[in-house]
Amino acid sequence: MxxxxxxxxxxxxxxxxxxxxxxxxxxxxxxxxxxxxxxxxxxxxxxxxxxxxxxxxxxxxxxxxxxxxxxxxxxxxxxxxxxxxxxxxxxxxxxxxxxxxxxxxxxxxxxxxxxxxxxxxxxxxxxxxxxxxxxxxxxxxxxxxxxxxxxxxxxxxxxxxxxxxxxxxxxxxxxxxxxxxxxxxxxxxxxxxGLPASGLTKRLVRQGMSGSFDRQLDDEARAIAEAAVSPAGREGVAAFLRKRM
Missing domain, CATH: 3.90.226.10 (2-enoyl-CoA Hydratase; Chain A, domain 1)
Known part of the structure; x- marks a missing residue:
């Protein structure tokens, strides 16, 4: 092997x-x-x-x-x-x-x-x-x-x-x-x-190496909306806010 x-x-x-x-x-x-x-x-x-x-x-x-x-x-x-x-x-x-x-x-x-x-x-x-x-x-x-x-x-x-x-x-x-x-x-x-957005972040950076700025902005907007409504995204924001209280 x-x-x-x-x-x-x-x-x-x-x-x-x-x-x-x-x-x-x-x-x-x-x-x-x-x-x-x-x-x-x-x-x-x-x-x-x-x-x-x-x-x-x-x-x-x-x-x-x-x-x-x-x-x-x-x-x-x-x-x-x-x-x-x-x-x-x-x-x-x-x-x-x-x-x-x-x-x-x-x-x-x-x-x-x-x-x-x-x-x-x-x-x-x-x-x-x-x-x-x-x-x-x-x-x-x-x-x-x-x-x-x-x-x-x-x-x-x-x-x-x-x-x-x-x-x-x-x-x-x-x-x-x-x-x-x-x-x-x-x-x-x-x-x-353990970071739920790691994959999305990698994908965006890789895409950005060959895409236009306008397309990248659109892709970022879709990705952050997708992440925000996911269970991991909701829990991440809630956990962050609990620490600030």
Whole structure:
């Protein structure tokens, strides 16, 4: 097993468990797709973590080198991985990633599919692709420019410059840097799962990235009205007012 998944208290716990840098081979890509498909209506937040000293070093180059039909093999790997990323980015549930150690190649794609990223102080970030002569995959050419801007994204993707956790925070690649990312991310995912408007908020922000201001105002008006008349919305306002009395 390369990927473990379980759902507890509305949080889908998805964990890379290959170890030794968690390189993405075909089995891991398929495992991520299966885990993404497990995120149904009962999931209100997703927590993405990894075992071992590093989060994800990218593709499994040893497996790639041993493949008889490398082109076909890479297509199968990227098809599964990209389908998983499509699901993660379309989920209404917020996705929280905890990263540590090395984050490279497709690992950046997993980070890009998350909504909030908690990085350990030892985390480092590098594209990796220039070192092997490959162009990027895993949605990196889409997510990275949106996170750090096109100039910084091209710098990272063309020069292979490595970022420390502090540099990644300053660039906007991660949300926060803490001594131990796993526990902080787990606490955050649990908190988000308990907030009834988290999904609506994520949906609005994602829509706003490509929609017009006028449409966004209309969508916000519908969403806040929908939330206000829901049982959770009514209870939230009542609880807030009770605290003020």
């Amino acid at each position: 390369s990927v473990s998944v379980s759902v507890r208290d509305g949080v889908a716990h998805i964990r890379l468990v290959r170890g030794r840098g968690n390189p993405i081979d075909l089995a891991t890509a398929a495992g991520l797709l299966g885990a993404a498909r497990r995120c149904g209506p009962d999931v209100r937040a997703v927590l993405l973590t990894a075992a071992g000293p590093s989060f994800c070093v990218g593709g499994d180059l040893r497996e790639f080198a041993a493949a008889e039909d490398l082109g076909g093999h890479l297509t199968r790997v990227t098809d599964a991985l990209h389908d998983a990323l499509r699901i993660f980015t379309r989920l209404e549930a917020p996705v929280v990633a905890a990263v540590h150690g090395a984050v490279a190649g497709a690992g950046l794609g997993l980070l890009g599919a998350a909504d909030l990223v908690i990085a350990a102080e030892d985390a480092t970030f590098v594209a990796g692709y220039p070192a092997i002569g490959y162009p990027p995959d895993a949605g990196v050419t889409w997510s990275l420019p949106r996170l750090v801007g096109p100039r910084v994204a091209l710098d990272l993707l063309l020069t292979n410059r490595r970022l420390t956790a502090a540099e990644a925070l300053a660039a906007g690649l991660v949300t926060s840097v803490v001594p131990e990312a796993g526990s902080a991310a787990a606490a955050l995912a649990g908190r988000l799962a």
